């Protein structure tokens with residue numbers, strides 16, 4: 001039994017998941033790179049027009065592959081927002097990189113591109129913009145600075161599949177981009193991810209890294225007559241059973257996105273007046289961005305207000321969650337020199353942001369219950 005009447009997240013079937021899982025098993029190929037993995041690759045490559053897409057076991061692993069592909073070395077610096085999931089940074093730290101934390105913009109909560117230039121040093125190798133809530137970072141500025149200063153751009157697009165910036169899909173701007181198909185994301189197979197490769201120079205080596213450092217992919221294409229160990233690598237390919245689940249969701253993408261838009265619009269419309277009257281800020285979507293409706297958040301007047309609202313919702317059987325503790329102030333972040341005050345916007349937003357229940361099978365009745373419960377809340381300091 002779920003502990004909450006309305007959970008924060010719930011996995012929902014979109015259509016043919018169980019049928020495709022059965023087909024994968026019946027086909028006799030349930031390891032990686034089977035029929036459904038190929039279908040997922042083709043869908044990603046055709047939909048986004050990327051050079052090459054590779055399914056991975058997670059977005060975390062796709063980020064690790066990106067760090068290996070960029071040959072990140074001990075002492076290299078990588079610029080990351082402090083307001084992100086730990087994997088954005090960990091993947092590079094695993095190669096010995098030093099993370100340099102950037103603050104975020106107060107409107108979109110994305111890496112503040114105005115601060116990028118001054119964080120770059122001769123040791124900077126990459127910048128990793130995260131499209132928070134799937135709302136695009138200021139990519140024109142980030143790409144211009146990165147190109148001029150010779151640093152790589154890796155998009156952590158875990159939230160942003162199908163989001164657009166200036167009419168172009170997120171995940172197609174950086175030399176590499178990573179996706180997540182974790183249970184909490186718009187499209188899911190429980191645990192999964194993808195690496196999108198926009199710069200062809202990384203294409204062949206990415207296949208090798210993903211296949212334990214072997215040229216097994218070339219072997220299967222008949223390009224070599226035996227396969228062998230050719231580079232460093234690991235095992236980053238998911239089972240075709242997971243790909244079968246994911247492909248069923250890709251196939252239903254229009255329906256999923258339509259549902260998520262309805263959920264987002266409902267929150268936005270029904271909480272607008274209340275937000276204004278109570279000093280609460282709702283998400284900002286700049287006109288040049290099309291969002292993929294990944295999440296709905298509130299920015300509340302204070303930490304105390306937020307904690308009291310979480311408790312109030314909990315008392316009514318509704319789970320709402322905060323998001324991202326500033327990484328520069330985490331135990332690891334402090335080892336890299338993080339100090340309070342380094343990223344003031346991140347520190348403040350982290351205290352005040354609250355995410356509301358959001359999943360594909362959230363019903364209108366449940367949503368109306370969430371909204372009514374929020375409106376009943378009276379903050380007593």
Ligand SMILES: *Cc1c(COP(=O)(O)O)cnc(C)c1O
Pocket residue numbers: 057058059060061084085087088130156158159179180181182191192193
């Ligand atoms: C979910 C998420 C990840 C990690 O995804 P996994 O697939 O769980 O490894 C990385 N970055 C961001 C911004 C995320 O939201």
